[in-house]
Amino acid sequence: MQKIFLTLLIFSACIFNGNAQKKKANPYNLPITATIQEYQGECVKNGQNTLIDIQKVIPGIQLDIRYATANNFTGRQVYSFPNAFLRKPAADSLVAVQKELASMGLGLKIFDAYRPYTATLLFHEIVKDTLFAASPATGSRHNRGCSVDVSLVDLKTGAELAMPTEYDNFTAKAGARYPDLQLTVLQNRDLLIRVMDKHGFKVMPSEWWHFDFNGWQSFSLMDLSAEELVVK
Numbered sequence: 001m002q003k004i005f006l007t008l009l010i011f012s013a014c015i016f017n018g019n020a021q022k023k024k025a026n027p028y029n030l031p032i033t034a035t036i037q038e039y040q041g042e043c044v045k046n047g048q049n050t051l052i053d054i055q056k057v058i059p060g061i062q063l064d065i066r067y068a069t070a071n072n073f074t075g076r077q078v079y080s081f082p083n084a085f086l087r088k089p090a091a092d093s094l095v096a097v098q099k100e101l102a103s104m105g106l107g108l109k110i111f112d113a114y115r116p117y118t119a120t121l122l123f124h125e126i127v128k129d130t131l132f133a134a135s136p137a138t139g140s141r142h143n144r145g146c147s148v149d150v151s152l153v154d155l156k157t158g159a160e161l162a163m164p165t166e167y168d169n170f171t172a173k174a175g176a177r178y179p180d181l182q183l184t185v186l187q188n189r190d191l192l193i194r195v196m197d198k199h200g201f202k203v204m205p206s207e208w209w210h211f212d213f214n215g216w217q218s219f220s221l222m223d224l225s226a227e228e229l230v231v232k
Contacts, residue, residue, distance in 0.1 A: 024223045025121060028137045032117055034223040042220065049219065051114055051145050051229060052091035054084040058098050062109040062153050066167060067119065068226075073168045074126055078119050081226035085114035087145040090213035093199045094148065100195055102155065109160055111149040111167045111209060115142035117223035131206050132170045139221040146216035148201070149209045152192050161188045164208055176203045 024034045033039050042049040054061060066072040068082035086094060094108070101107055120133075120140045127133035134140030141147040152161040162185050165174045172178060176193060179186075193203045201211035 024118060026117070026223070027121075030117075030137075030139055030221055032139070032143075032221045032223050034117075036224065036228055039222065039224060048088050050088045051085040051222075052088055053229075054086060054091060054094065054110060054113060057091055057095050058108075061098065062107065062158065064109055064111055064167075066111055067115075073170075074122065078122065079226050081230050083226045083230060084110045084112070084148070085145060085226070085229060086148060087114075087213070087219055089215070090146050090148070090200075093201065093213065096199045097195055097201070100199070101152070105155050106161070107153050107155045109151045109153045111151070112142065113148045114145040114222070115140060115147075116225055117143045117221055118225075127170070129170070132168075141212045141216045143221045143223070144216050144219040145222060146213040146219055148211055148213075149207075150192070150196070150211065151209055152188055164189055167209055174207055174209075176205050176208045178208075 024032075026032055026034070033042060039049075039051075055063065063082060063084055065079065065082040065084060067074075067078040068080070070077050072078070098108055117136075117139055120143055121136045123133040124130075124136050134142070149167065151163055151167070153159060154161065162182070164178060164181055164185055165171065173181075176189070181189075189208050193208070196203065196211045200214045202214065204210035204212065
């Protein structure tokens with residue numbers, strides 16, 4: 001009997017240790033939705049919590065999800081899938097943005113949207129600057145599924161309009177109000193900011209491409225990968 005008990009105890013310990021190893025990093029003990037079960041429970045309580053795959057509500061939208069490639073400031077692939085997710089109200093508003101831009105022959109290009117908390121930890125470890133990388137002590141609004149990084153494209157050609165900088169340019173020139181730019185660039189940047197603001201997205205002062213959806217505070221931080229969301 002003692003041998004059986006000891007065997008069961010060791011087996012249970014192995015399972016516990018295995019689960020502990022799989023547990024996602026949360027060094028600041030933040031309240032983070034980190035499992036599909038938790039996320040699904042939140043969606044049942046309030047459908048607004050649902051993360052919407054933007055391509056499904058804006059067919060043909062141009063995606064350039066840099067963190068699903070090595071073409072980003074980290075120099076490595078961070079995401080397993082090149083998807084763009086936003087919480088339902090933010091996704092609905094982005095649909096309205098795209099419709100208004102389409103009337104001008106323009107559209108959105110998305111660089112990033114929902115971002116797992118694990119990625120925020122990685123970015124801060126590399127940049128160590130909360131002006132351009134969110135503090136992991138508070139989490140990013142991207143982690144809440146309420147931020148989107150975008151630019152403008154010509155719908156006929158698919159070409160990106162001239163903007164102040166490349167995506168993820170960590171200089172003063174990337175600022176949303178930086179003045180010393182060509183007139184065309186200023187007009188393009190300000191048009192993007194104006195249309196996004198009209199539909200509930202506020203630009204981040206230090207990044208012309210980064211927009212936070214109004215009411216982001218009411219959504220939880222999340223640490224689910226695109227792979228987990230796609231196969232859920």
